[in-house]
Amino acid sequence: xxxxxxxxxxxxxxxxxxxxxxxxxxxxxxxxxxxxxxxxxxxxxxxxxxxxxxxxxxxxxxxxxxxxxxxxxxxxxxxxxxxxxxxxxxxxxxxxxxxxxxxxxxxxxxxxxxxxxxxxxxxxxxxxxxxxxxxxxxxxxxxxxxxxxxxxxxxxxxxxxxxxxxxxxxxxxxxxxxxxxxxxxxxxxxxxxxxxxxxxxxxxxxxxxxxxxxxxxxxxxxxxxxxxxxxxxxxxxxxxxxxxxxxxxxxxxxxxxxxxxxxxxxxxxxxxxxxxxxxxxxxxxxxxxxxxxxxxxxxxxxxxxxxxxxxxxxxxxxxxxxxxxxxxxxxxxxxxxxxxxxxxxxxxxxxxxxxxxxxxxxxxxxxxxxxxxxxxxxxxxxxxxxxxxxxxxxxxxxxxxxxxxxxxxxxxxxxxxxxxxxx
Numbered sequence: 001x002x003x004x005x006x007x008x009x010x011x012x013x014x015x016x017x018x019x020x021x022x023x024x025x026x027x028x029x030x031x032x033x034x035x036x037x038x039x040x041x042x043x044x045x046x047x048x049x050x051x052x053x054x055x056x057x058x059x060x061x062x063x064x065x066x067x068x069x070x071x072x073x074x075x076x077x078x079x080x081x082x083x084x085x086x087x088x089x090x091x092x093x094x095x096x097x098x099x100x101x102x103x104x105x106x107x108x109x110x111x112x113x114x115x116x117x118x119x120x121x122x123x124x125x126x127x128x129x130x131x132x133x134x135x136x137x138x139x140x141x142x143x144x145x146x147x148x149x150x151x152x153x154x155x156x157x158x159x160x161x162x163x164x165x166x167x168x169x170x171x172x173x174x175x176x177x178x179x180x181x182x183x184x185x186x187x188x189x190x191x192x193x194x195x196x197x198x199x200x201x202x203x204x205x206x207x208x209x210x211x212x213x214x215x216x217x218x219x220x221x222x223x224x225x226x227x228x229x230x231x232x233x234x235x236x237x238x239x240x241x242x243x244x245x246x247x248x249x250x251x252x253x254x255x256x257x258x259x260x261x262x263x264x265x266x267x268x269x270x271x272x273x274x275x276x277x278x279x280x281x282x283x284x285x286x287x288x289x290x291x292x293x294x295x296x297x298x299x300x301x302x303x304x305x306x307x308x309x310x311x312x313x314x315x316x317x318x319x320x321x322x323x324x325x326x327x328x329x330x331x332x333x334x335x336x337x338x339x340x341x342x343x344x345x346x347x348x349x350x351x352x353x354x355x356x357x358x359x360x361x362x363x364x365x366x367x368x369x370x371x372x373x374x375x376x377x378x379x380x381x382x383x384x385x386x387x388x389x390x391x392x393x394x395x396x397x398x399x400x401x402x403x404x405x406x407x408x409x410x411x412x413x414x415x416x417x418x419x420x421x422x423x
Contacts, residue, residue, distance in 0.1 A: 003161065003164060003165070003166045003167055004166070004167060004168070004169070005143070005166035005167065005168055007035045007038065007039070009166065010032065010035055010143060010166065010168070011035065011036075011039040011042060011043075013110070013141075013143070013165065013166070014036075014039075014043060014046055014109075014110075015109065016043075016044040016045060016046075017044070017045045017046070017107065018046045018047075018107065018109035018110065019046075019047050019049055019102075019106035019107040019108060019109045020036075020046065020047065020048050020049065020109060020110050020111075020112055021049050021050075021102060021106070021108060021110070021111045021112070021132075021133060021136070021140075022048055022049065022050040022053075022111075022112050022113070023050070023051075023111075023113050023114075023126070023129045023131050023132070023133045023260070024050065024051045024052035024053075024074070024129070024131055024260055024262075025052055025054055025128065025129075025175070025260060025262045026054070026114065026127070026128045026129070026150070026174045026175055026262065027113050027114050027126065027127070027128060027129035027131070027133070027260070028050070028053060028054050028055070028114065029112050029113060029114050029144070029145035029168075029170070030055070030145070030170060030172065031145055031168055031170035032112045032143060032145055032168060033048070033055075033057060033112070036048070036059070036068060037057065037058055037059060037063075037064075037068070040059065040063075040064040040067050040068040041064075041067065043064070043067045043068050044066070044067060045066065045067070045069075046067065046068050046069070047068075047069050047070070047071050047106070048068070048069070048070050048071070049071045049073070049102065049106060050070070050071075050072065050073070051072070051073045051074040051095075051098070051131075051132070051324075052074045052076045053070075053072070053076055053078040053079055054076070054078060054175050055078055056078045056079070056082075057070070057078070057079075060078070060079045060082040060087060060088055061081075061082045061085070061087050062082075062085075062087040069087075069089075070082070070087070070088050070089075071088070071089045071090075071091060072088050072089065072090050072091070072324075073090070073091050073093050073098065073101075073324060074323055074324040074325075074326055075088075075090065075321060075322065075323050075324060076323075080321075080322065083321060084320070084321070090321065090324065091105070092324070092325070093324065093325065094286075094325055094327070094329045094330055095132075095229060095282050095286045095325070095326050095327040095330055096282055096283055096285075096286035096287045096288070096327070096330045097283070098131075098132035098282055098283070099132045099135040099136070099281065099282070099283045100283070102132065108136060108140050109140075109141075110140065110141045110142070110143060110165070111133050111136055111140055111141070111142045111143070112142075112143055112144075112145075113126060113129065113133055113142065113144050113145070114126075114127065114129075114144070114145045114146075114147050114150055115127060115144040115145070115146055115147070115150060115159065115167075116146075116147070116148075116150040116151060116152040116153075117146055117148055117150075117152075118146070118161060119152070122160050122161045122162070123158045123159065123160050123161075124144060124146070124158070124159050124160075124161070124164070124167075125150070125151075125152040125153055125154070125157060125158055125159075126153075126157035126158075126159065126279070127150035127151050127152065127153055127157075128150065128151065128153070128174070128260055128261040128262065128268065128271070128279075129157060129260050129261075129279065130155055130156060130157040130258075130259050130260060130279035130280055130281055130282070130285075131259050131260045131281070131282050132281070132282050132283075134156050134157045134279075134280075134281045135281045135283055137158075137159050137163055138163050141164075141165040142159060142163065142164045142165060143164065143165050143166050143167065143168075144159070144164055144166075144167045144168075145167070145168050145169070145170050146167055146168070146169045146170070147169075147170060147171055147172065147174075148171050149171060149172065149173050149174055149268075150174065151268050151269070151271050151272035151273070152272055152273050153261075153271050153272070153273075153274070153277060153278075153279050154275060154277070154278055154279075155277075155278035155279040155280050156278075156279070156280045156281055156284075157279045157280075173265075174265070174268055176263070176264045176265060177232075177262050177263055177264070178264060179212055179233055179234075179264075180208060180209040180212055181209060182209050182212060182213045182216075183209065185348050185382045186209045186210045186212075186213040187213055188382040189210050189213070189346050189348075189380050189381065189382055190210060190213035190214040190216070190217050191217060192380055192384065192385055193214050193300060193344050193346070193380060193385075194214055194217035194218060196298075196342065196344070196385070197214075197218060197221065197224075197298055198221075198296070199221055199222045199223055199224070200222070200223045200224070200225075200248040200296060201221075201224060201225070201296045201297075201298045202224070202225035202226065202227050202248075202249050202250075202294040202296055202297050202298065203218075203224055203225065203226055203227075203228065203244075203297075203298050203300070204226075204227060204228040204229070204291075204297065204298070204299045204300065204301075204327075204331050205228055205232070205234065205300050206230065206300060206301040206302060206327075206328070207230055207232060207262075208302045210300075210302055210346040210347075211234070211300050211301070211302065211346075212232070212234055214300055215232075215234030215235075215237060215238060216234070216237070218238060218243050219237065219238065219241035219243050220241075220243070221243045222242075222243065223245055223246075223247050223248045224238065224243050224244045224245070224246075225244065225246045225248060225249035225256075225294065226238075226244055226246065226256040226257065226258070227249070227251075227252070227257045227258075227285070227291065227294055227297065228257070228258050228285075229258060229259050229260070229282065229285055229286050229326075229327040229330075230258065230259075230260060230261070230262060230327075231256070231258040231260070231261035231262075231263070231267065231271065231277070231279075232261075232262065232263045232267065233263040233264055233266055233267045235256060235267070235270075236266060236267055236270045239256070239270075239276065244256065246276075248296075249294060250293050250294050250295055251290075251293050251294060252278065254276075255276060255277070255278050256276055256277045256278070257278055257280060257285060258277070258278075258279055258280075258285065259279060259280060259281065259282040259285040259286065260279065260282075261279070282327075286327045286330040286331070287330070287334075288330055288331075288333045288334035288337060289334075289337060290334075291330070291331060291334035291335075291337075291338070292334050292335075292337030292338040292341065293338075294338060294341075295338055295339035295340050295341075296338070296339070296340045296341075297331075297334065297335055297338045297341045297342075298335075298341070298342050298343075298344070299331035299332065299334070299335055299341075299342070299343040299344065300343075300344050300346065301314070301328045301331065301332075301343070301344070301345050301346070302314065302345065302346050302347060303328075303345050303346070303347050303370070303371070304316070304317050304322075304347065304358065305347075305358050305359075305360060305363060305364060305367060306345075306347070306358065306359050306360070306376075306379055306400065307359075307360050307361065307362050307363045308359070308360070308361050308362075308393075308396065308397050308400055308412070308415075308416050308419075308421055309373040309393065309396065309421075310373040310376040310379070310388045310396050310400070311363060311369045311371070311372060311373050311376070312328075312345050312369065312370055312371040312376060312379075313363050313364070313367035313368060313369060313370060314328055314345075314370035314371065315368055315370050316364075316366065316367045316368045318364060318366075319364040319365050319366025319367050320366060321368070325370050328345075328370050328371055329370060329371055329372075329375070331343060332345075332371045332372075332375040332376065332377070333375050335377060336375065336377075336389070342377060342378065343375075343376075343377035343378060344377070344378045344379075344380050344385070345371060345376065345377075345378065345379055345380070346379075346380045346381075347379075347380075347381060348381065348382065349381040349382060349383055349403065349404055349405040349408075350405045350408075354405060354407070357404055357405060357408035357412070358381075359381070359400050359401070359403070359404040359408070359412065360412075361412060361415040361416060361419060361421075362419070373388075376388050376389065377389045379399075379400065379403065380403070381403045381404070381405075383402070383403040383404065383405070383406075384402060384403040385403070386399035386400050386402065386403045387399065388400075393421050393422075394421065394422050394423060397412075397413075397416045397421050397422040398422070400412075401413055401416070
């Protein structure tokens with residue numbers, strides 16, 4: 001009996017009050033979500049749960065109230081406006097706890113995902129994904145969308161025909177995220193960080209122009225490892241340059257470890273049938289104690305605002321929600337368990353053409369702390385690196401003012417004294 005499904009068969013499977021789990025980015029199944037919207041009038045209290053959606057959907061914008069709604073765990077361009085309009089629920093989380101959170105707060109009724117074509121052994125691959133859905137393989141009904149453009153990857157992201165409730169076939173090229181433009185400030189910040197990275201270190205690099213600039217400066221390093229939530233195109237450059245071989249890692253030696261991939265077609269082709277790359281569940285990749293097994297883990301991420309306590313607001317801009325916590329907090333905590341772990345959180349010292357300091361006495365009202373003052377390690381701007389971990393509040397104030405834009409330093413010192421942070 002075939003498991004190839006029609007739209008009608010798929011919609012008949014959706015029960016009242018169902019919680020449908022969709023993976024991030026290119027794991028998002030276009031046809032299945034189209035079918036959901038087309039059949040929304042026949043649904044009752046169905047929620048679609050997802051991190052980082054790719055496409056704007058009518059259900060995100062309140063088109064099917066009481067029938068089909070969206071719950072977000074990390075905002076993107078697709079649903080950010082919908083959240084600010086009050087149509088989307090946003091659930092706080094740290095990335096490694098997503099499977100646990102979904103188990104405890106939803107019915108986990110069904111997983112909807114894109115897969116690569118089945119191999120000769122009857123297995124599909126989740127391709128660019130493992131993230132928070134792989135942990136549910138064999139435990140929760142999966143309906144998958146087979147796309148011949150989805151690369152076949154290895155790791156804990158294989159699902160057998162016997163483990164799916166049904167499948168559809170829908171071929172379309174994967175969405176691509178290009179390399180961000182690198183500015184002169186990005187290059188200066190990247191140089192500061194790259195000087196601190198040693199041969200044999202294991203790297204976690206976030207997304208954005210500064211992490212991308214760091215990647216370009218590591219091509220001359222040797223025996224680097226990669227243990228990171230997100231695989232981007234910079235990985236390809238480092239492997240092809242011979243900088244990443246993973247031979248000095250404590251875990252998964254000789255392997256690049258990630259939980260999902262997002263980049264250009266060059267990245268997708270690189271990870272296709274590549275035994276170097278393994279995609280594992282986020283509950284493993286991002287768990288602080290798992291990360292800390294790498295003695296020389298180095299974490300590189302970005303933020304938008306830092307106050308004089310060292311608190312990093314990385315998911316809000318100007319006090320308004322922009323994204324969510326993601327994995328930054330996972331790695332910020334983890335490096336302190338590792339023998340030689342280090343974490344660098346980067347930003348330009350100013351915004352809006354040097355009219356606003358990103359180092360502030362107190363966070364902008366409405367801003368949310370992503371990395372706490374207790375976990376923060378290094379803050380980096382184009383003016384230098386401030387080592388905060390283990391420092392007193394007064395010492396933090398001095399270190400942060402030293403890397404602030406010069407035009408704001410006097411005012412920052414004055415306000416620090418007014419707030420009793422500096423004597």
